[in-house]
Amino acid sequence: MAQEPMLGAKIVLKALVDQGVDVIFGYPGGAVLPIYDELFQQNHIKHVLVRHEQAAVHAAEGYARSTGKVGVVLVTSGPGATNAVTGLTDAMLDSVPVVCxxxxxxxxxxxxxxxxxxDTTGITRQCTKHNYLVKSPNDLARVMHEAFYVASTGRPGPVVIDLPKDVLMTKGEYMPPTRIKHKSYKPQVKGDxxxxxxxxxxxxxxxxxxxYAGGGVVNSGPAACQLLTNFARMSGFPVTLTLMGLGAYPGNDKQFLGMLGMHGTYEAxxxxxxxxxxLCIGARFDDRVTGxxxxxxxxxxxIHIDIDPSSINKNVAVDVAVVGDVAHVIEDMTKVWKSAQIRPDQDALAAWWAQITEWRAVECLKFVQDGDVIKPQYAIQRLYELTKDRETYITTEVGxxxxxxxxxxxxxKPNHWMTSGGLGTMGYGFPSAVGVQMAHPDALVVDISGEASFMMNMQELATAVQYRLPVKIFILNNRYMGMVRQWQELLHGSRYSESYSEALPDFVKLAEAFGAVGMRVEKADQLDDAIRxxxxxxxxxxxxxxxxxxxxCYPMIPSGKPHNEMLLGPVADGEQAIDAEGQILV
Structure with missing residues (x-):
């Protein structure tokens, strides 16, 4: 039986409900007031009023990455849409399913x-997986359901739906998602x-x-992460993860070599x-990994396993390529391995692990906390020790x-680490934490931040206070754009051009001005009590x-160098560094 025609704005809301959406992040404006009017008249979906549209997308990213669901954003025309572009590009590069x-x-x-x-569709064409301009209310339901399908299948990513105001205010026919099937976009799931x-x-x-595993394993779901863990333990092979893949394999497992790449471990x-x-699984040979x-x-x-065929042989030529969802492919690999009763060369594997043990003995992440001045590594270490037994989600800014x-x-475990990898977006972490906390109201959510990054989207303190979100912001305040300063020191003769913050707010008073709690920690022995x-x-x-x-921040692969030429840290005088072979680099 056909449903009665309904206003376009109502079609949008009904489609969101039918897609299982329970929260959207947005900011109203004239062009989307019909949707906000429909929001006011329903109780199925909660709306979170952010203070900037960029933050809306980052919050939706945090929600999506911590739940595995599609994050939803609602913004108005013109500046509302253009303010969302940074978040959309971030989601595109990090494969985060978002419908905007x-x-x-x-x-x-x-x-x-x-x-x-x-021209929203023109502006966002290069930073979205797909976008739509809807010109008839009768197309609305189909486009809405298609957008969720496109955003969440294959390699996930952001989708924009541009909604003219008259389309929202005109009646059209609603179709449930069961009646919508995409004719051309059918990602390959099973591997050859x-x-x-x-x-x-x-x-x-x-x-x-x-x-070598990446964010594609996390995107494939918890089952894929468990399959990866099982395969690694069955084979006895060492495992390393990209920045985006952290949590896909247990970080405390003896086979885990740590993160790889520009600031990865020596052994990895x-x-x-x-x-x-x-064996590369769900990673894309990013330049920060390959050097x-x-x-x-x-x-x-x-060997490269990825659901996105365009990632195969794009940066690195591979010998065997398998296109498919990593969970299905790893499952089939495990079956083939077991049926063939494969047992790798144990002597060779033992020798390989002996070599890895030698590399581990370098202790490339070692630091010494001495005196009152807080080492940033020590601050992270204490945060970890005091939160590791809780259900804790970590977001970060960039630097x-x-x-x-x-x-x-x-x-x-996966889905507990949210950071901006591909785009490196300062200001990502705090609004992302807002989205994570909305999805997991009873969990501990911590945004590990730098003072410069935090100030990019600090207005979202008002959002956190309004919605009573107990997000903890953990600012490592060194008064510098730290990574910029580091590169200036190592590569530009210590000429610190515009990387020092001459003026910073009193962060304690700033928090209090928004109605939050502020704390300042100046000595190492104050850290534990403050965190508690x-x-x-x-x-x-x-x-x-x-x-x-x-x-x-060490280790570090200098830009343009191969990944076995690493700066491991300062020598005794504090002004030089040693490379992977122990040679002093001036």
Whole structure:
């Protein structure tokens, strides 16, 4: 039986409900007022009023990444849509499923430079997985349901739906999602069995294997992460993870070598360089992982598993490529491995682990906390020790603090680590934490931040206070744009051009001005009590942790260098660094 026609705005809301949406993040404006009017008249979906549209997308990203669901954003036309572009690009590069509803001027005004008009579909074409401009209310239901399908299948990503105001105010027919089937977009889920058998054969004969996994494993779901863990333990192979993949494999497991890449561990990068067979699962050979491409893992056979065929052979030529969802592919690999009763060369594997043990003995993440001045690594370590037994979700901004968090906070399960990887967006962490806390109201959510990044979206303190979200903001305050300062020191003759903050707010008073709790920690022996007090506080807390201003983040692969040429840290005089072979670099 056909349903009665309904207003376009109501079709939008009904489609959201039928897609299982329970919260959206947005900011109203004239073009989307019909949707806000429908929101007012229903109780199925909660709306979170952010203070900036960029923050709305980051909050939706945090919600999506911590739940595995699609995050939903609602913004108005013109500046509402353009303010969302940074978040959309961030979601695109990090493969986060987001549906962003943008207002648009009425159809008859499109192209006239009307008030708050922008070519939203044109602007967002390159930073979304797909976008739509809806010109008829009868197309609304189909587009809404298609958008959720596109955003969440294959390699996930953001989808924009541009909604002219007259379409929202005109009646059309609603169709349930069961009646919508996309005609052309059908991602390959099952991997080619022949390619899988070739991959297993390569792994079976490996003498120095390594498993290199990324965010695609997390996106595939908890089952994929468990399958990865089972396969690694069955094979006995070492595992390393990308920044986006942290949590896909238990961070405390003895086979885990730590994160790899520009600020990855010595053992992970050296093992990647010297391996003879590399199994890449759900990662894309990003430049921050490979370093100098021509010198990347020069003597290895490479296997690449990814659901996105465009990622295969894009940056690194591989020997065996398997297109498919990683959960299905790993499951089939395990079946092939077991049916063939494969047992790798145990002597060779033992020798490989002995070499890895030597690399581990370098203790590349070692630091010394001495005196009152707080080392940022120590602050992260204490945060980890005091929160590891709780259901804790960590978000970060971008910079040194992000890398220290990745190095020193151990993640044993997926979907608990939210950070901006591909785009490196300062201001991501706090609104992302707002989205995570909305999804997990009873969990501990901590945004590990730098003072410069926090100030990019600090207005969201008002959001956290309004919705009584007990997010904890853990600022490592060194008064510098730390990673910029580090590069200026190491690569630009210590010429600190515009990287020092001459003026900063009193973060304690700033928190109090918004109605939150502020704390300042200036000495190392104050950290534990402050962290415990913040956790015990029923509401948002801003912690201003005053850390060493000149601490650098090591290990580090200098830009343009191969991944086995690493700066491991300062020598005795504090002004030089040593590379992977122990040579002093001035």
């Amino acid at each position: 509803l943008t207002g648009q001027v009425p159809t008859h005004l499109i192209g006239t430079d009307g008030f708050q008009e922008a 069995l022949k390619r899988i058998e070739e991959a297993v054969a390569l792994l079976a004969n490996a003498k120095k294997p390594i498993i 990068n050296m093992a990647m360089h010297d391996c003879d067979v590399m 100098l491409l021509s010198a990347f893992s020069p003597n290895s056979k490479k 040194q603090h992000q890398m220290w968090a990745a190095q020193h906070y151990r993640f044993d 007090a913040a956790i015990a506080t029923n509401g948002p807390v801003l912690m201003d942790i005053c850390v060493s201003q000149t601490e650098n």
